Amino acid sequence: MDLSYVRRRWTNRAMAVLTFLCTVVVLAPLFFILFFLARTGLSALNLDFFTHLPGPAGEPGGGMANAIVGTLVLVGLAALLGVPVGVLGGMFLAEFPGSRLGHAVRLFADVMNGMPSIVMGLFAYTLLVLPLRHFSALAGGVALGVMLIPTVMRTTEEIVRLVPQSLREASLALGIPQWKTLLWIVLPAAAAGIVTGVMVGLARIAGETAPLLFTAFGNRFWNWDLLQPIAALPLQIFAYAISPFDDWHRQAWAGALVLVAIVLAINVAARYFAGRQARLR
Amino acid sequence: MSTSPRAASGAGDLLFQRLLAAAAGSVLVIVGAMLLALTVSAWPAIRRFGLAFFATSTWDPVAGQFGALPFVYGTVVSSIIALALAIPLGLGVAIFLSELTPRGLRAPIGFLVELLAAIPSVVYGLWGIFVLVPWVRASLAPSLKALFGFLPLFEGPPLGVGMLTAGLILAIMVVPFIVAVSTAVMRAVPQSQREAALSLGATTWETTRTAVLPYARSGIMGAVFLALARALGETMAVTMLIGNVPQIKASLFAPAYTIAAVIANEFAEATEDLYLAALIYAGLVLFLVTVVVNVLARILVARAAKGPSLIRE
Numbered sequence: 001m002d003l004s005y006v007r008r009r010w011t012n013r014a015m016a017v018l019t020f021l022c023t024v025v026v027l028a029p030l031f032f033i034l035f036f037l038a039r040t041g042l043s044a045l046n047l048d049f050f051t052h053l054p055g056p057a058g059e060p061g062g063g064m065a066n067a068i069v070g071t072l073v074l075v076g077l078a079a080l081l082g083v084p085v086g087v088l089g090g091m092f093l094a095e096f097p098g099s100r101l102g103h104a105v106r107l108f109a110d111v112m113n114g115m116p117s118i119v120m121g122l123f124a125y126t127l128l129v130l131p132l133r134h135f136s137a138l139a140g141g142v143a144l145g146v147m148l149i150p151t152v153m154r155t156t157e158e159i160v161r162l163v164p165q166s167l168r169e170a171s172l173a174l175g176i177p178q179w180k181t182l183l184w185i186v187l188p189a190a191a192a193g194i195v196t197g198v199m200v201g202l203a204r205i206a207g208e209t210a211p212l213l214f215t216a217f218g219n220r221f222w223n224w225d226l227l228q229p230i231a232a233l234p235l236q237i238f239a240y241a242i243s244p245f246d247d248w249h250r251q252a253w254a255g256a257l258v259l260v261a262i263v264l265a266i267n268v269a270a271r272y273f274a275g276r277q278a279r280l281r
Numbered sequence: 282m283s284t285s286p287r288a289a290s291g292a293g294d295l296l297f298q299r300l301l302a303a304a305a306g307s308v309l310v311i312v313g314a315m316l317l318a319l320t321v322s323a324w325p326a327i328r329r330f331g332l333a334f335f336a337t338s339t340w341d342p343v344a345g346q347f348g349a350l351p352f353v354y355g356t357v358v359s360s361i362i363a364l365a366l367a368i369p370l371g372l373g374v375a376i377f378l379s380e381l382t383p384r385g386l387r388a389p390i391g392f393l394v395e396l397l398a399a400i401p402s403v404v405y406g407l408w409g410i411f412v413l414v415p416w417v418r419a420s421l422a423p424s425l426k427a428l429f430g431f432l433p434l435f436e437g438p439p440l441g442v443g444m445l446t447a448g449l450i451l452a453i454m455v456v457p458f459i460v461a462v463s464t465a466v467m468r469a470v471p472q473s474q475r476e477a478a479l480s481l482g483a484t485t486w487e488t489t490r491t492a493v494l495p496y497a498r499s500g501i502m503g504a505v506f507l508a509l510a511r512a513l514g515e516t517m518a519v520t521m522l523i524g525n526v527p528q529i530k531a532s533l534f535a536p537a538y539t540i541a542a543v544i545a546n547e548f549a550e551a552t553e554d555l556y557l558a559a560l561i562y563a564g565l566v567l568f569l570v571t572v573v574v575n576v577l578a579r580i581l582v583a584r585a586a587k588g589p590s591l592i593r594e
Contacts (some may be wrong), residue, residue: 012484022373088304105305116514116573120566126318179297207401210516214549241407
């Protein structure tokens with residue numbers, strides 16, 4: 001057989017093996033992280049973790065109850081800001097695809113998606129913390145909400161575009177105004193997909209730490225005042241991870257396990273629903 | 282649906298269209314407001330230090346002296362390490378997913394790579410502190426030292442935390458972006474391009490190299506730029522692993538500092554106006570650089586959809 005042909009075939013095989021090895025190397029950290037989270041996190045997880053406030057520095061015991069609730073409050077605030085703006089903006093992009101505003105918005109939504117999250121924190125700081133002279137839950141919620149807008153907008157655009165044109169035409173033909181058609185016919189048809197997209201967006205911001213460092217700031221106690229600093233799970237994980245106490249390290253792992261479990265569960269669920277919808281179509 | 286509203290459709294439609302446009306336009310308003318707010322807050326530092334801010338290395342809040350060169354250096358070098366590792370690995374995965382994986386496996390593997398991007402940055406940092414740092418200190422750094430110890434890159438005692446470890450965690454964190462975008466642009470290469478190469482007797486690898494990669498090149502560049510923007514701005518994991526010492530050392534084992542990390546560590550404690558302004562100045566530059574890199578990335582990815590320039594021009 002021709003020698004060059006043999007060499008080319010071996011190169012082909014070698015490259016196939018090499019790209020496969022790349023895949024193994026890239027995915028290995030995922031399994032390492034999940035393994036260590038499960039091993040160290042599970043052993044530190046108990047009922048106290050979900051029901052108690054953080055203990056005094058250096059003393060074992062205590063939990064992250066306030067941080068878990070704090071993260072829910074912050075994500076809720078972010079959703080109040082990000083979801084309506086994102087969904088309405090996304091409908092604009094889908095319904096008026098050719099407009100000049102649409103092109104600019106699409107580009108800058110993508111740019112915002114790739115912007116460092118700490119810059120969002122700086123922005124919320126200059127916007128809300130400086131004038132109010134207080135770290136606050138509100139500022140943290142705004143920082144996360146601003147991050148949520150472009151994600152929700154782009155997902156909504158994608159989903160609304162999939163709603164069949166005939167649905168809009170049928171409604172308009174009946175004399176229903178465009179705004180009613182969009183709100184009561186198109187939006188409900190796209191609702192399931194939009195909810196999925198919003199959930200993934202919320203999962204992403206729930207894990208953000210950098211934008212909260214000098215907005216929500218963190219708190220070792222309960223706080224129900226939106227103008228006061230509030231605890232958050234990622235902030236607590238960060239503070240405990242860099243602390244010198246073994247018990248706090250174990251709690252950081254437990255917190256990380258809870259956080260990752262929530263994030264991954266939402267992502268897997270979204271994947272499942274998206275797959276089911278695609279099959280229905 | 283028409284772009285220009287007819288008068289007959291009434292005031293309700295017009296109002297609703299305005300509402301939708303306003304919601305969409307909010308993105309432009311926010312980016313503009315960010316630029317304005319950061320510039321205004323950074324102004325005392327901009328006026329005081331000007332561009333010399335990025336050329337001097339003294340960072341002394343007590344004396345009111347601020348020079349960001351060590352942070353810029355740390356940001357750039359840690360991102361270079363990350364990309365040097367992530368580009369070949371990410372391209373390998375993209376080729377595997379796009380050209381070699383059986384159809385049934387493509388979605389599950391792609392999903393696992395996506396999960397890598399879904400893990401919060403602080404969790405990477407936590408894992409880095411307790412797993413990656415001890416491993417670098419005990420295994421990776423000593424073997425690098427044994428092999429390449431004569432290079433200034435691998436001088437000094439391996440502390441575990443430092444530039445190398447930060448670059449490693451960044452590589453893990455940005456690789457999903459390279460994989461996702463590269464796989465998408467490679468999947469978008471017309472099948473006829475592959476068939477042409479295959480019909481000339483090319484092997485799968487030769488088809489990838491001569492037909493797929495050139496066609497997808499600008500999209501792959503876009504993927505690299507996206508990953509670069511992520512690496513430049515990544516905060517938590519880097520803050521936890523880079524060692525946070527504002528110095529410029531040739532050795533990758535030495536601790537360093539990045540722009541994002543110094544903002545994360547010092548911002549809440551910065552009480553002096555000039556100190557705050559200096560940190561926001563650094564943040565403003567990070568903002569501007571990532572905006573430019575992201576815009577470039579989007580242009581390159583959009584160009585990839587049209588095919589390589591050879592064919593277009």
